[in-house]
Amino acid sequence: xxxxxxxxxxxxxxxxxIYLCWRLWRITPGMWAxxxxxxxxxxxxxxxxxxSFLRIERLPMGLAYVVYNxxxxxxxxxxxxxxxxxxxxxxxxxxxxxxAFFKDSLTGLCTIVGGVILLMAIGGIHYHHKYREExxxxxxxxxxxxxKIVLVSDMxxxxxxxxxxxxxxxxxxxxxxxxxxxxxxxxxxxxxxPVLEGEYxxxxxxxxxxxxxxxxxxxxxxxxxLVERFFKDAGICLxxxxxxxxxxxxxxxxxxxxxxxxxxxxxLTDSIDGFxxxxxxxxxxxxxxxxxxxxFQFSGHTHRGQIWPISWITDAMYEKSWGHHQRGATxxxxxxxxxxxxxxxxIGTRSEYFxxxxxx
Numbered sequence: 001x002x003x004x005x006x007x008x009x010x011x012x013x014x015x016x017x018i019y020l021c022w023r024l025w026r027i028t029p030g031m032w033a034x035x036x037x038x039x040x041x042x043x044x045x046x047x048x049x050x051x052s053f054l055r056i057e058r059l060p061m062g063l064a065y066v067v068y069n070x071x072x073x074x075x076x077x078x079x080x081x082x083x084x085x086x087x088x089x090x091x092x093x094x095x096x097x098x099x100a101f102f103k104d105s106l107t108g109l110c111t112i113v114g115g116v117i118l119l120m121a122i123g124g125i126h127y128h129h130k131y132r133e134e135x136x137x138x139x140x141x142x143x144x145x146x147x148k149i150v151l152v153s154d155m156x157x158x159x160x161x162x163x164x165x166x167x168x169x170x171x172x173x174x175x176x177x178x179x180x181x182x183x184x185x186x187x188x189x190x191x192x193x194p195v196l197e198g199e200y201x202x203x204x205x206x207x208x209x210x211x212x213x214x215x216x217x218x219x220x221x222x223x224x225x226l227v228e229r230f231f232k233d234a235g236i237c238l239x240x241x242x243x244x245x246x247x248x249x250x251x252x253x254x255x256x257x258x259x260x261x262x263x264x265x266x267x268l269t270d271s272i273d274g275f276x277x278x279x280x281x282x283x284x285x286x287x288x289x290x291x292x293x294x295x296f297q298f299s300g301h302t303h304r305g306q307i308w309p310i311s312w313i314t315d316a317m318y319e320k321s322w323g324h325h326q327r328g329a330t331x332x333x334x335x336x337x338x339x340x341x342x343x344x345x346x347i348g349t350r351s352e353y354f355x356x357x358x359x360x
Contacts, residue, residue, distance in 0.1 A: 029104045049074040068159035073343040084112040123345035131352040143248040146359040150178040153300025154337030158189030184300045185216025185281030204234035214253040216281040254280040290327040304336040308348030
């Protein structure tokens with residue numbers, strides 16, 4: 001069954017790319033050599049995208065960075081080029097655009113292809129800006145002192161989010177003067193190679209507060225034993241189906257659901273009192289935290305789809321794919337993530353960090 005679905009998906013992607021190449025050929029003005037050149041550039045870009053997944057570990061590091069960062073944006077170009085041709089095709093059916101727009105048309109080519117590239121450039125600038133989200137929770141449970149906690153998720157450190165970018169994020173976190181820093185997983189993207197060779201662990205030692213984390217699905221994909229060793233080198237405390245106390249609060253770190261044998265939440269909350277924070281990378285089954293009496297849950301994973309209209313899909317998949325939420329007395333924040341997977345572009349979503357203040 002899975003093989004059949006995979007073959008159908010491959011056939012669909014192949015069919016869409018044949019359609020896009022045909023539309024690019026028709027809309028490009030000039031002789032066949034010019035048309036062939038435009039289609040060839042598209043196909044070479046697509047080849048770089050697939051190379052970034054299939055062969056990147058075998059490339060020299062410098063070339064691997066180039067292949068990853070040049071190839072990955074093709075995926076967004078592919079999606080928006082398809083949307084552009086479909087929408088303008090619909091406009092033609094409705095007689096809003098003349099047929100000449102689609103054949104040997106410099107205007108048509110610049111409008112559709114240029115529009116997609118401009119949108120991607122704006123999305124890249126938007127990704128670079130990091131939004132600050134905050135929440136203050138007043139609790140009747142005893143605290144040693146009011147606490148300020150910075151929470152982040154989905155850094156996806158690797159070939160695209162490199163050490164210089166990590167340094168900028170650490171500066172943002174330190175500027176908050178937090179008492180504690182918590183991450184909800186996917187610290188590493190999908191390969192430990194750039195993280196280890198770039199000595200990213202050294203950067204974490206600049207943080208001015210303790211750092212606790214849980215694993216995300218990408219941390220598992222990246223070779224979990226190496227990730228765990230990286231956390232130790234970076235001075236990050238990993239919570240795997242366990243809890244830890246800090247100045248009157250208890251942080252419960254749940255292993256990612258990639259581990260099918262992770263403990264049920266109720267097994268982690270026995271005999272725990274005081275204000276409780278749950279870190280669980282993937283925001284499934286939010287009712288479990290409510291039933292367990294958790295005060296605040298922080299999750300990531302969804303990225304809210306990273307780009308529109310994928311955000312519509314994540315909104316439909318999860319009870320809450322991004323933002324503040326509440327069930328009974330339990331508060332939640334599902335973050336769209338500080339970093340990003342793949343191309344460094346956000347359209348209709350944002351990159352963010354979260355500042356939680358807990359006070360009596």
